[in-house]
Amino acid sequence: MTSPITVPVVLGERSYEISIGPGLLAEAGTRIAALAPQARLAIVTDTNVAGLHLATLAESLDRAGLAHQTVTVEPGEASKSFTTFARVCEDLIATRVERGDLVVAFGGGVIGDLAGFAAAVIRRGMRFVQIPTSLLAQVDSSVGGKTGINSRHGKNLVGAFHQPSLVLADTSVLDTLSKREFRAGYAEVAKYGLINDAAFFGWLERRWRDVMAGGAAREEAIAISCRSKAGIVARDETETGERALLNLGHTFGHALEAVTGYDSRRLVHGEGVAIGMVLAHEFSARLGLCSQETPSRVAAHLAEVGLPTRIGQIPGGAGSADALMTAITQDKKVKRGRLTFILTRGIGESFIADDVDPAAVRHFLAEKLADGPDAAAPVTGP
Numbered sequence: 001m002t003s004p005i006t007v008p009v010v011l012g013e014r015s016y017e018i019s020i021g022p023g024l025l026a027e028a029g030t031r032i033a034a035l036a037p038q039a040r041l042a043i044v045t046d047t048n049v050a051g052l053h054l055a056t057l058a059e060s061l062d063r064a065g066l067a068h069q070t071v072t073v074e075p076g077e078a079s080k081s082f083t084t085f086a087r088v089c090e091d092l093i094a095t096r097v098e099r100g101d102l103v104v105a106f107g108g109g110v111i112g113d114l115a116g117f118a119a120a121v122i123r124r125g126m127r128f129v130q131i132p133t134s135l136l137a138q139v140d141s142s143v144g145g146k147t148g149i150n151s152r153h154g155k156n157l158v159g160a161f162h163q164p165s166l167v168l169a170d171t172s173v174l175d176t177l178s179k180r181e182f183r184a185g186y187a188e189v190a191k192y193g194l195i196n197d198a199a200f201f202g203w204l205e206r207r208w209r210d211v212m213a214g215g216a217a218r219e220e221a222i223a224i225s226c227r228s229k230a231g232i233v234a235r236d237e238t239e240t241g242e243r244a245l246l247n248l249g250h251t252f253g254h255a256l257e258a259v260t261g262y263d264s265r266r267l268v269h270g271e272g273v274a275i276g277m278v279l280a281h282e283f284s285a286r287l288g289l290c291s292q293e294t295p296s297r298v299a300a301h302l303a304e305v306g307l308p309t310r311i312g313q314i315p316g317g318a319g320s321a322d323a324l325m326t327a328i329t330q331d332k333k334v335k336r337g338r339l340t341f342i343l344t345r346g347i348g349e350s351f352i353a354d355d356v357d358p359a360a361v362r363h364f365l366a367e368k369l370a371d372g373p374d375a376a377a378p379v380t381g382p
């Protein structure tokens with residue numbers, strides 16, 4: 001087996017490594033034992049991932065002599081709720097894991113955020129390991145220490161910064177991911193190009209089919225994404241400045257997720273981000289910050305990949321401009337009541353814009369909603 005790609009996340013005493021490559025699940029036992037030889041493990045996963053990959057992880061931990069128990073939740077965004085969080089905390093405490101033991105987040109971003117938040121608060125803080133199994137989790141959510149759950153007022157409004165001690169991204173587990181979920185993760189990959197790396201976005205435009213197919217191009221895209229995120233997180237761990245760039249498309253996207261009731265059948269996070277990134281580029285063009293060709297190029301690429309790019313593609317619609325604005329004004333980037341958006345001057349030229357006029361955003365959204373439902377390209381499906 002070839003050695004995995006390693007990406008360091010440099011954060012002083014909270015530094016850790018991301019390992020990326022095929023077959024890492026079978027090595028999880030030895031790698032975790034090297035980190036914490038005596039630890040007992042509490043694995044948090046969802047029923048999909050458990051059914052497909054838990055046996056491989058469990059065998060690896062057994063071989064390394066690591067005791068482990070599992071807490072399982074239902075798949076989907078609805079599990080990032082107070083109710084599920086409370087149950088997971090109680091179940092984890094019932095396993096009698098101690099402060100020196102490890103929580104293992106084994107799944108997509110929902111599991112990483114949920115289990116990571118539980119690890120942040122149980123016994124006032126336990127170490128945890130991320131074993132991300134979706135593309136989205138491998139390129140984004142397992143890195144950087146944002147953990148949390150949703151509120152009825154908005155996405156991720158309850159949470160903590162809590163860095164993992166290790167990230168193991170086994171790229172071969174992505175072979176069992178649905179096309180829809182793979183595409184959703186691809187939106188966050190494209191985000192890194194759109195933030196500050198026009199060459200990467202151009203590479204994706206040429207090579208996206210290879211990224212979807214697997215192999216070297218997919219691993220390269222995951223590694224480039226992780227390096228980009230690790231660099232930003234190392235410079236601004238708790239989002240006092242530059243880290244907000246990772247929120248490109250998210251102010252709109254999170255509002256869309258909130259008004260669609262965190263219902264994964266209608267919209268998953270990466271799809272919200274895809275639509276949100278197109279909206280952020282269109283809004284930038286509307287403000288005269290970039291040319292009209294910029295949003296057209298972004299939308300064309302995301303649509304070619306099979307992602308939704310318009311609000312009208314969300315089954316059941318996305319409520320009203322007022323409902324979206326209510327969610328947007330709860331965004332964590334709001335400062336002294338003023339809206340912050342990630343806007344752009346062109347592909348790979350994103351910047352943080354504070355004091356964005358809410359009336360202009362509302363007017364823009366009302367116009368987008370007036371376009372009405374679009375039956376041409378439904379977001380759901382395989």
Ligand SMILES: NC(=O)c1ccc[n+]([C@@H]2O[C@H](COP(=O)([O-])OP(=O)(O)OC[C@H]3O[C@@H](n4cnc5c(N)ncnc54)[C@H](O)[C@@H]3O)[C@@H](O)[C@H]2O)c1
Nearest residue numbers: 048075076108109110133134136140141146173176177269
């Ligand atoms: N903390 C962060 O920095 C950060 C970054 C980006 C996104 N997020 C959060 O991540 C969540 C989205 O993550 P996601 O897209 O991974 O969603 P998810 O965790 O719901 O996973 C998507 C679906 O894929 C299934 N799945 C996962 N791995 C699989 C595999 N290998 N084979 C088959 N099925 C598999 C899951 O069971 C689920 O049904 C959102 O809640 C979002 O807010 C957090």
Ligand SMILES: O=C(O)C(=O)C[C@@H](O)[C@H](O)[C@H](O)COP(=O)(O)O
Nearest residue numbers: 140144146155156243246247250332
């Ligand atoms: O890591 C970050 O910082 C991000 O913003 C990454 C996003 O892709 C991710 O969806 C994150 O959870 C959003 O953070 P939030 O602070 O807006 O909830």
Ligand SMILES: [Zn+2]
Nearest residue numbers: 188250269273
């Ligand atoms: Zn995201």
